[in-house]
Amino acid sequence: MTAHPLFDIGGRTALVTGSSRGIGLALARGLAEAGCTVVLNGRDGARLAEAAAGLPAGRVHTAVFDVTDGPSVAAGIADVEERVGPLDILVNNAGMQLRAPLLEFTDADWHRILDTNLTSAFLVGREAARRMTERGHGKIVNICSLQSEVVRPGIAPYAATKGALKLLTKGMCADWGPYGVQVNGLGPGYIETELTRPLVEDEEFTAWVRRRTPAGRWGRTEDLVGGVLFLASPAADFVSGQVLYVDGGMTSVL
Numbered sequence: 001m002t003a004h005p006l007f008d009i010g011g012r013t014a015l016v017t018g019s020s021r022g023i024g025l026a027l028a029r030g031l032a033e034a035g036c037t038v039v040l041n042g043r044d045g046a047r048l049a050e051a052a053a054g055l056p057a058g059r060v061h062t063a064v065f066d067v068t069d070g071p072s073v074a075a076g077i078a079d080v081e082e083r084v085g086p087l088d089i090l091v092n093n094a095g096m097q098l099r100a101p102l103l104e105f106t107d108a109d110w111h112r113i114l115d116t117n118l119t120s121a122f123l124v125g126r127e128a129a130r131r132m133t134e135r136g137h138g139k140i141v142n143i144c145s146l147q148s149e150v151v152r153p154g155i156a157p158y159a160a161t162k163g164a165l166k167l168l169t170k171g172m173c174a175d176w177g178p179y180g181v182q183v184n185g186l187g188p189g190y191i192e193t194e195l196t197r198p199l200v201e202d203e204e205f206t207a208w209v210r211r212r213t214p215a216g217r218w219g220r221t222e223d224l225v226g227g228v229l230f231l232a233s234p235a236a237d238f239v240s241g242q243v244l245y246v247d248g249g250m251t252s253v254l
């Protein structure tokens with residue numbers, strides 16, 4: 001049996017920001033396995049080369065740039081399009097977490113988390129969309145979070161960035177939809193990665209995650225691949241401005 005043609009994204013070119021490890025790397029692998037040419041991004045060239053070596057040969061490229069720096073982003077996207085080809089798919093995934101009570105949160109950390117999780121999606125999205133809107137097609141997926149909807153003590157700045165990213169997604173959909181570009185969000189629940197390692201290692205927290213998640217477990221990076229493949233495919237041509245939560249059901253239950 002073959003897959004339905006609406007889900008065929010073979011031959012497309014995709015950039016996944018923050019794909020040297022974790023969720024970004026799993027999404028890049030999924031896109032490459034679906035037949036896309038994939039561009040990995042991060043700040044460390046050696047780390048990216050190592051990550052690329054584990055993906056299907058011939059369809060993987062790397063692009064070293066800092067997603068928080070406007071001029072680097074502009075140069076990075078221009079270089080990717082020249083070297084690899086026109087971008088069909090952008091996944092804004094790069095992000096970070098800083099856990100601290102708000103009263104102890106510093107100005108510097110506030111700006112750092114805002115730049116990494118929110119400004120980055122604006123900078124990279126704008127550069128990619130300049131080209132996609134001109135060509136009349138493109139798919140952008142912003143990696144939001146279950147914390148786009150809810151917040152726990154100690155992560156207010158993170159939740160603020162992810163809540164704003166959800167509305168930025170809707171704004172991008174409004175501005176770029178008329179030019180053939182669909183923009184959606186994917187909201188992971190608790191997923192085991194480097195970012196969540198302190199929580200995974202905390203037995204009490206892990207027991208809480210299992211209790212609170214109808215699926216009864218931590219998420220795996222592979223759990224997110226299907227959602228992104230769908231949002232990047234022609235099957236989602238009339239889907240825009242939405243956030244698809246992939247969280248084992250956590251955002252739906254008290």
Ligand code: NDP
Nearest residue numbers: 018019020021022023042043066067094095145191193195
């Ligand atoms: P990781 O910390 O494992 O990976 C983060 C990635 O982002 C790395 O590849 C890192 O690359 C890259 N990155 C960070 N800052 C920059 C920057 N300034 N420029 C370019 N690349 C950068 O995180 P996860 O894989 O867990 O998270 C990925 C995304 O998913 C984030 O947006 C996160 O908020 C979101 N998310 C994660 C959840 C989870 O439970 N893990 C839940 C909900 C959302 P390098 O350091 O090599 O530059």
